Amino acid sequence: MNDPVAPPSNTRLLLYFVPLALQAASQSLSYPLIAMVASHGPGGALNLAGVAQANLVMFMVATLGAGLVTAGMVFARTRAGYRHFVAVNNLLSLLTALVSAAICIPVAGHLVFGTLLGLPSSIETPATQAFPLTLLLNVLFYARNPYQVLLYINGASMRASTPTFARIALTLAMAPVFCSVGLVGPRWAMVCQSLPVGLETLLSWWYCRPFRAALPEDREPPPSSRRILYFTLPLSLGGFLMTLSGMILGGVIARAAEPERMLPVYYLAIGLANPAAYAASRVQNVVIAYPPRARGDTQVLRFSALAGAILSLVPLLFLLPGLADWYYVGVQRLPAADLPLVYTTALLLVGFPVTVALRCHREGLAALAHRTPTILAGDIAYVAALAVAASVCLTLQVPGNVIGPAVIGTSNLASIGILVLLLREPKADGGPPVAPVVGQEG
Numbered sequence: 001m002n003d004p005v006a007p008p009s010n011t012r013l014l015l016y017f018v019p020l021a022l023q024a025a026s027q028s029l030s031y032p033l034i035a036m037v038a039s040h041g042p043g044g045a046l047n048l049a050g051v052a053q054a055n056l057v058m059f060m061v062a063t064l065g066a067g068l069v070t071a072g073m074v075f076a077r078t079r080a081g082y083r084h085f086v087a088v089n090n091l092l093s094l095l096t097a098l099v100s101a102a103i104c105i106p107v108a109g110h111l112v113f114g115t116l117l118g119l120p121s122s123i124e125t126p127a128t129q130a131f132p133l134t135l136l137l138n139v140l141f142y143a144r145n146p147y148q149v150l151l152y153i154n155g156a157s158m159r160a161s162t163p164t165f166a167r168i169a170l171t172l173a174m175a176p177v178f179c180s181v182g183l184v185g186p187r188w189a190m191v192c193q194s195l196p197v198g199l200e201t202l203l204s205w206w207y208c209r210p211f212r213a214a215l216p217e218d219r220e221p222p223p224s225s226r227r228i229l230y231f232t233l234p235l236s237l238g239g240f241l242m243t244l245s246g247m248i249l250g251g252v253i254a255r256a257a258e259p260e261r262m263l264p265v266y267y268l269a270i271g272l273a274n275p276a277a278y279a280a281s282r283v284q285n286v287v288i289a290y291p292p293r294a295r296g297d298t299q300v301l302r303f304s305a306l307a308g309a310i311l312s313l314v315p316l317l318f319l320l321p322g323l324a325d326w327y328y329v330g331v332q333r334l335p336a337a338d339l340p341l342v343y344t345t346a347l348l349l350v351g352f353p354v355t356v357a358l359r360c361h362r363e364g365l366a367a368l369a370h371r372t373p374t375i376l377a378g379d380i381a382y383v384a385a386l387a388v389a390a391s392v393c394l395t396l397q398v399p400g401n402v403i404g405p406a407v408i409g410t411s412n413l414a415s416i417g418i419l420v421l422l423l424r425e426p427k428a429d430g431g432p433p434v435a436p437v438v439g440q441e442g
Helices: 010-039 045-065 068-075 079-104 106-116 121-153 157-180 186-213 225-254 259-280 283-289 299-319 323-331 336-348 352-368 372-395 400-423
Strands: none
Touching: 010 045, 010 121, 010 157, 010 186, 010 259, 010 283, 010 299, 045 079, 045 106, 045 121, 045 186, 045 225, 068 079, 068 121, 068 225, 068 283, 068 352, 079 106, 079 121, 079 225, 106 121, 121 157, 121 186, 121 283, 157 186, 225 259, 225 372, 225 400, 259 299, 259 336, 259 352, 259 400, 283 299, 283 352, 299 323, 299 336, 299 352, 323 336, 336 400, 352 372, 352 400, 372 400
């Protein structure tokens, strides 16, 4: 066991962070495989669009539990704390399932997919076929939470990430088999998506067993389930707002000039920047696992900024001569004439992972202080800045491929500013300090 008082070395922080970053960045790799199963059905690409919309609604509903992993890392460090956290996790899982089940009712499903999302019937039909199977998928995602939390807080980030890699590998093996034997279309695509998540959940449970058995008894009154729920709900609302902001931004770009060109360009560029940014967001786990030892301790802040900067370089690899033509033109079928637009968009997104890392560093500090309303305030500032920046860009007739990076950058900076401002003053009931991780894998 490592000395919990000694400052963590940069190597130790790196060994903890890298598996989590790889886990976060790789989670999107399974979706092109699921898309292959969907699009091989009678509806072709329309099935793909329907499954994508079903997943979108599933993730929107699942934001009810968006803050559970953070809550678990803060509270699930003793036997009673872990037990109460599992109770809250199960409650939110049930609520998510009930909301999803209500959307499965034909009238409600048409209201969501046909009216609110405005999907044509050719896409609404596969979406409503796929959506009922998202109930099982969300249950599995929630069931995975307590196991992943135990691995995170015990420094076992490699063991936390291995189940995700196994999930991707199984999806990679299953998707061609499903296509070859005719198990295709929206429903089978969701089956192909769900079974590997079941494996991921099972492996997470297997790896966490020693840590669950070693949870210490409570020396002080444990946090109640109500307290954990109140901690989580602002994060859930913030997760909903952040998910909604992506949809709003797409709608804004669609209202700019030449949306048929600009939307594909933006989504191709952000498709490579998003995994890097999602990986950068895992610095929040690092902050909670290795909290500041004293006021003014900036070691993890420096590490977060450096990690974000390095991750910002990854999407730029696809701008190298030859590789850009192969990926954007050859694989993604982007017209060669639009390649300069992708270059511009990708270069403007270069700071995106850095701002995400800095924002999530401050969010980690707020979580340590039990100040989740502060995190929600940062999310509200993000959406407000998005609305203002998008309106200004539309007024100034900024090209759509530039609007995305400009709005994202402005929104992240606004969120960071609010978080820095609100965290300057300590809160009287900030909650107890969180112990650092007790071990570390190599």
